[in-house]
Amino acid sequence: DTGVSQNPRHKITKRGQNVTFRCDPISEHNRLYWYRQTLGQGPEFLTYFQNEAQLEKSRLLSDRFSAERPKGSFSTLEIQRTEQGDSAMYLCASSLAGQGPEALNSPLHFGNGTRLTVT
Amino acid sequence: GDSVTQMEGPVTLSEEAFLTINCTYTATGYPSLFWYVQYPGEGLQLLLKATKADDKGSNKGFEATYRKETTSFHLEKGSVQVSDSAVYFCALTYYGQNFVFGPGTRLSVLP
Numbered sequence: 001d002t003g004v005s006q007n008p009r010h011k012i013t014k015r016g017q018n019v020t021f022r023c024d025p026i027s028e029h030n031r032l033y034w035y036r037q038t039l040g041q042g043p044e045f046l047t048y049f050q051n052e053a054q055l056e057k058s059r060l061l062s063d064r065f066s067a068e069r070p071k072g073s074f075s076t077l078e079i080q081r082t083e084q085g086d087s088a089m090y091l092c093a094s095s096l097a098g099q100g101p102e103a104l105n106s107p108l109h110f111g112n113g114t115r116l117t118v119t
Numbered sequence: 120g121d122s123v124t125q126m127e128g129p130v131t132l133s134e135e136a137f138l139t140i141n142c143t144y145t146a147t148g149y150p151s152l153f154w155y156v157q158y159p160g161e162g163l164q165l166l167l168k169a170t171k172a173d174d175k176g177s178n179k180g181f182e183a184t185y186r187k188e189t190t191s192f193h194l195e196k197g198s199v200q201v202s203d204s205a206v207y208f209c210a211l212t213y214y215g216q217n218f219v220f221g222p223g224t225r226l227s228v229l230p
Binding site for chain 2 (some may be wrong): 001004031033035040041042043045055056058089093095097105106107108109110111112113117
Protein backbone atom coordinates (compact mmCIF):
# COMPACT_ATOMS: atom_id res chain seq x y z
CA ASP A 1 0.00 0.00 0.00
CA THR A 2 1.89 3.05 -1.27
CA GLY A 3 -0.90 5.46 -0.41
CA VAL A 4 -2.58 8.10 -2.52
CA SER A 5 -0.11 10.15 -4.53
CA GLN A 6 -0.76 13.64 -5.86
CA ASN A 7 1.34 15.71 -8.25
CA PRO A 8 2.51 18.37 -8.23
CA ARG A 9 2.70 19.29 -4.54
CA HIS A 10 2.64 22.98 -5.34
CA LYS A 11 1.55 24.94 -8.40
CA ILE A 12 1.83 28.69 -8.90
CA THR A 13 0.11 30.06 -11.97
CA LYS A 14 -1.05 33.35 -13.38
CA ARG A 15 -4.68 34.22 -13.64
CA GLY A 16 -6.17 32.97 -16.89
CA GLN A 17 -3.82 30.03 -17.30
CA ASN A 18 -4.92 26.40 -17.32
CA VAL A 19 -3.62 23.90 -14.76
CA THR A 20 -3.86 20.13 -14.45
CA PHE A 21 -3.35 18.01 -11.35
CA ARG A 22 -2.86 14.28 -11.18
CA CYS A 23 -3.92 11.77 -8.55
CA ASP A 24 -2.83 8.14 -8.29
CA PRO A 25 -5.10 6.27 -5.86
CA ILE A 26 -4.36 3.17 -3.84
CA SER A 27 -4.21 0.50 -6.52
CA GLU A 28 -7.12 -1.70 -5.46
CA HIS A 29 -9.46 1.18 -4.66
CA ASN A 30 -12.39 1.64 -7.04
CA ARG A 31 -13.60 5.04 -5.82
CA LEU A 32 -11.71 8.28 -6.28
CA TYR A 33 -12.72 11.67 -4.89
CA TRP A 34 -11.62 15.26 -5.40
CA TYR A 35 -12.00 17.82 -2.63
CA ARG A 36 -10.96 21.44 -2.23
CA GLN A 37 -9.78 22.89 1.06
CA THR A 38 -9.18 26.53 1.88
CA LEU A 39 -7.39 27.83 4.96
CA GLY A 40 -9.33 27.21 8.15
CA GLN A 41 -12.06 25.22 6.43
CA GLY A 42 -12.90 21.59 6.04
CA PRO A 43 -12.62 19.79 2.70
CA GLU A 44 -15.38 20.66 0.23
CA PHE A 45 -16.58 17.92 -2.10
CA LEU A 46 -15.99 18.48 -5.81
CA THR A 47 -16.61 15.16 -7.54
CA TYR A 48 -16.15 11.42 -7.31
CA PHE A 49 -15.68 8.43 -9.58
CA GLN A 50 -16.48 4.79 -9.23
CA ASN A 51 -14.07 3.07 -11.57
CA GLU A 52 -14.12 5.27 -14.69
CA ALA A 53 -17.65 6.62 -14.20
CA GLN A 54 -18.06 10.10 -12.73
CA LEU A 55 -21.03 9.60 -10.41
CA GLU A 56 -21.51 12.97 -8.75
CA LYS A 57 -20.39 16.56 -9.25
CA SER A 58 -20.75 19.41 -6.81
CA ARG A 59 -22.31 22.73 -7.75
CA LEU A 60 -18.88 24.13 -6.78
CA LEU A 61 -17.52 22.51 -9.92
CA SER A 62 -18.07 25.23 -12.49
CA ASP A 63 -17.69 24.59 -16.21
CA ARG A 64 -14.05 25.68 -15.89
CA PHE A 65 -13.35 22.50 -13.91
CA SER A 66 -13.18 19.06 -15.45
CA ALA A 67 -12.09 15.75 -14.03
CA GLU A 68 -11.36 12.47 -15.72
CA ARG A 69 -10.47 8.98 -14.67
CA PRO A 70 -9.68 7.07 -17.82
CA LYS A 71 -9.45 3.30 -17.36
CA GLY A 72 -10.49 3.66 -13.73
CA SER A 73 -6.97 4.17 -12.42
CA PHE A 74 -5.35 7.62 -12.02
CA SER A 75 -7.38 10.79 -12.30
CA THR A 76 -6.73 14.32 -13.52
CA LEU A 77 -8.40 17.54 -12.45
CA GLU A 78 -8.10 20.45 -14.88
CA ILE A 79 -8.96 24.05 -14.15
CA GLN A 80 -9.26 26.30 -17.18
CA ARG A 81 -8.87 30.08 -17.11
CA THR A 82 -7.84 30.09 -13.46
CA GLU A 83 -9.08 32.83 -11.15
CA GLN A 84 -7.60 34.03 -7.86
CA GLY A 85 -10.55 32.45 -6.05
CA ASP A 86 -9.34 29.05 -7.25
CA SER A 87 -6.34 29.30 -4.90
CA ALA A 88 -6.71 26.41 -2.48
CA MET A 89 -5.45 22.98 -1.58
CA TYR A 90 -6.85 20.33 -3.91
CA LEU A 91 -7.17 16.97 -2.22
CA CYS A 92 -7.59 13.56 -3.75
CA ALA A 93 -8.86 10.55 -1.83
CA SER A 94 -9.69 6.97 -2.67
CA SER A 95 -11.70 4.16 -1.09
CA LEU A 96 -12.76 0.59 -1.71
CA ALA A 97 -16.52 0.34 -2.05
CA GLY A 98 -17.68 -3.25 -2.14
CA GLN A 99 -21.07 -4.84 -1.67
CA GLY A 100 -21.30 -5.51 2.03
CA PRO A 101 -22.40 -2.90 4.62
CA GLU A 102 -18.88 -2.30 5.93
CA ALA A 103 -17.44 -1.86 2.47
CA LEU A 104 -20.17 0.62 1.56
CA ASN A 105 -18.87 2.89 4.30
CA SER A 106 -15.18 2.46 3.61
CA PRO A 107 -13.20 5.45 4.82
CA LEU A 108 -11.40 7.83 2.54
CA HIS A 109 -7.62 7.62 2.20
CA PHE A 110 -6.26 11.06 1.37
CA GLY A 111 -3.20 12.21 -0.49
CA ASN A 112 -1.14 15.17 0.71
CA GLY A 113 -2.79 17.50 -1.75
CA THR A 114 -1.75 19.96 -4.45
CA ARG A 115 -1.54 23.57 -3.29
CA LEU A 116 -2.60 25.95 -6.05
CA THR A 117 -1.74 29.64 -5.92
CA VAL A 118 -3.19 31.88 -8.62
CA THR A 119 -1.46 35.25 -8.89
CA GLY B 120 -28.66 19.61 2.67
CA ASP B 121 -26.63 17.59 5.10
CA SER B 122 -24.13 19.46 7.25
CA VAL B 123 -21.67 19.03 10.11
CA THR B 124 -21.00 21.55 12.85
CA GLN B 125 -17.99 21.47 15.15
CA MET B 126 -16.98 23.51 18.16
CA GLU B 127 -14.83 26.46 17.24
CA GLY B 128 -11.17 26.31 18.00
CA PRO B 129 -8.47 26.63 18.70
CA VAL B 130 -8.58 24.42 21.75
CA THR B 131 -5.52 24.67 23.97
CA LEU B 132 -4.92 22.10 26.70
CA SER B 133 -2.13 21.05 28.97
CA GLU B 134 -0.68 17.57 28.59
CA GLU B 135 -2.76 14.87 30.35
CA ALA B 136 -5.91 17.02 30.30
CA PHE B 137 -9.29 15.60 29.23
CA LEU B 138 -10.39 16.45 25.69
CA THR B 139 -13.86 16.88 24.25
CA ILE B 140 -14.47 18.22 20.74
CA ASN B 141 -18.16 18.59 19.98
CA CYS B 142 -19.65 17.53 16.66
CA THR B 143 -23.30 17.68 15.66
CA TYR B 144 -24.82 16.91 12.30
CA THR B 145 -27.92 17.62 10.27
CA ALA B 146 -28.97 14.79 8.01
CA THR B 147 -32.11 13.49 6.39
CA GLY B 148 -31.31 9.85 7.10
CA TYR B 149 -28.85 7.81 9.13
CA PRO B 150 -25.35 8.45 7.86
CA SER B 151 -22.06 6.92 8.91
CA LEU B 152 -19.91 9.23 11.01
CA PHE B 153 -16.16 9.72 11.01
CA TRP B 154 -13.41 11.66 12.72
CA TYR B 155 -10.37 12.53 10.62
CA VAL B 156 -7.16 14.10 11.91
CA GLN B 157 -4.64 16.27 10.09
CA TYR B 158 -1.22 16.53 11.70
CA PRO B 159 1.01 19.47 10.73
CA GLY B 160 2.35 19.03 7.22
CA GLU B 161 0.45 15.80 6.61
CA GLY B 162 -2.70 14.69 4.81
CA LEU B 163 -5.99 13.83 6.49
CA GLN B 164 -6.07 10.44 8.19
CA LEU B 165 -8.98 8.44 9.48
CA LEU B 166 -9.07 8.46 13.28
CA LEU B 167 -12.25 6.50 13.98
CA LYS B 168 -15.73 5.81 12.64
CA ALA B 169 -19.21 4.59 13.61
CA THR B 170 -21.78 3.31 11.16
CA LYS B 171 -25.00 3.12 13.21
CA ALA B 172 -26.69 4.52 16.28
CA ASP B 173 -25.02 3.74 19.64
CA ASP B 174 -21.87 2.46 17.94
CA LYS B 175 -18.66 3.60 19.60
CA GLY B 176 -15.61 4.20 17.48
CA SER B 177 -12.21 4.16 19.16
CA ASN B 178 -8.57 4.47 18.19
CA LYS B 179 -5.33 5.71 19.83
CA GLY B 180 -7.20 6.47 23.07
CA PHE B 181 -9.82 8.58 21.30
CA GLU B 182 -13.50 7.62 21.45
CA ALA B 183 -16.75 8.87 19.94
CA THR B 184 -20.29 7.50 20.27
CA TYR B 185 -22.96 7.86 17.57
CA ARG B 186 -25.92 9.50 19.33
CA LYS B 187 -28.96 9.51 17.07
CA GLU B 188 -31.23 11.22 19.60
CA THR B 189 -28.93 14.25 19.85
CA THR B 190 -27.44 13.92 16.30
CA SER B 191 -23.98 14.11 17.83
CA PHE B 192 -20.61 12.38 17.57
CA HIS B 193 -18.40 14.08 20.14
CA LEU B 194 -14.71 13.17 20.24
CA GLU B 195 -13.14 12.45 23.64
CA LYS B 196 -9.76 11.46 25.02
CA GLY B 197 -8.98 10.98 28.66
CA SER B 198 -5.37 12.22 28.64
CA VAL B 199 -3.99 14.18 25.71
CA GLN B 200 -0.35 14.27 24.66
CA VAL B 201 1.67 16.92 22.86
CA SER B 202 1.68 14.60 19.84
CA ASP B 203 -2.13 14.91 19.62
CA SER B 204 -1.77 18.53 18.46
CA ALA B 205 -3.53 18.60 15.10
CA VAL B 206 -6.72 19.67 13.35
CA TYR B 207 -9.68 17.34 13.85
CA PHE B 208 -12.52 17.04 11.32
CA CYS B 209 -15.90 15.42 11.85
CA ALA B 210 -17.56 14.02 8.72
CA LEU B 211 -20.60 12.07 7.54
CA THR B 212 -21.47 9.99 4.51
CA TYR B 213 -24.20 7.80 3.12
CA TYR B 214 -22.70 4.65 1.68
CA GLY B 215 -19.40 6.31 0.87
CA GLN B 216 -20.81 8.81 -1.57
CA ASN B 217 -20.34 12.51 -0.88
CA PHE B 218 -18.46 12.82 2.43
CA VAL B 219 -19.49 16.06 4.17
CA PHE B 220 -16.86 17.54 6.48
CA GLY B 221 -17.10 20.01 9.33
CA PRO B 222 -14.84 23.08 9.44
CA GLY B 223 -12.25 21.43 11.69
CA THR B 224 -11.11 22.12 15.25
CA ARG B 225 -7.47 22.93 15.93
CA LEU B 226 -6.07 21.36 19.09
CA SER B 227 -2.84 22.53 20.69
CA VAL B 228 -1.45 20.54 23.61
CA LEU B 229 1.18 22.26 25.74
CA PRO B 230 3.84 20.32 27.65
